[in-house]
Amino acid sequence: xxxxxxxxxxxxxxxxxxxxxxxxxxxxxxxxxxxxxxxxxxxxxxxxxxxxxxxxxxxxxxxxxxxxxxxxxxxxxxxxxxxxxxxxxxxxxxxxxxxxxxxxxxxxxxxxxxxxxxxxxxxxxxxxxxxxxxxxxxxxxxxxxxxxxxxxxxxxxxxxxxxxxxxxxxxxxxxxxxxxxxxxxxxxxxxxxxxxxxxxxxxxxxxxxxxxxxxxxxxxxxxxxxxxxxxxxxxxxxxxx
Numbered sequence: 347x348x349x350x351x352x353x354x355x356x357x358x359x360x361x362x363x364x365x366x367x368x369x370x371x372x373x374x375x376x377x378x379x380x381x382x383x384x385x386x387x388x389x390x391x392x393x394x395x396x397x398x399x400x401x402x403x404x405x406x407x408x409x410x411x412x413x414x415x416x417x418x419x420x421x422x423x424x425x426x427x428x429x430x431x432x433x434x435x436x437x438x439x440x441x442x443x444x445x446x447x448x449x450x451x452x453x454x455x456x457x458x459x460x461x462x463x464x465x466x467x468x469x470x471x472x473x474x475x476x477x478x479x480x481x482x483x484x485x486x487x488x489x490x491x492x493x494x495x496x497x498x499x500x501x502x503x504x505x506x507x508x509x510x511x512x513x514x515x516x517x518x519x520x521x522x523x524x525x526x527x528x529x530x531x532x533x534x535x536x537x538x539x540x541x542x543x544x545x546x547x548x549x550x551x552x553x554x555x556x557x558x559x560x561x562x563x564x565x566x567x568x569x570x571x572x573x574x575x576x577x578x579x580x581x582x583x584x585x586x587x
Contacts, residue, residue, distance in 0.1 A: 353514065356509070357509055359509050362408070363398075363483070397418060434520075437522050439573065443529075446534075449467060453465050504528065
């Protein structure tokens, strides 16, 4: 059984494109396409966009390349393909806390990955639109976009972003970069914004104390306790200064 792996990063970590997308052997490409076509029949709205795939992780820098979403999906559907495809898809995962607790959402039962589980929103893949001309990746922009699209919350409500750590599931290659999002609005305002303008990514949102989130048990994504522990350590460090 694969274990979730935690990678430390600095608060100033950079993400860069280091190479082009590797070609697939014809037989593997055909199998990926077969899985993709089956997924398209079940979920007509999915799109084979370009996503960032990690090649190398160091605390100060993450290097990688653009890959295809269909390759990542094939690994999620069939984890045994990981050794051939080697896609380590990078996602950004916000951790929003306020006076009343931490924001957590239950993922849609129709989601491609971890359907129905509780996750710290907002979250989303790092896609090709995040690329800068110098080959670096703007991971803050996509996270703020997800904030507005998923939760209906304006980026102006966020006072600062601080990377926490990376959490990787080797079985699927999905790797989440947890990022603290400091907000200047209340929990009630967060929930109201979602009800008014959010999308259907989450079937339910709650504001809960950290202990209550951890008590949700197996319905909580494995990234959640890791990011919450890092958030508590970050807050403790600031209080001690």
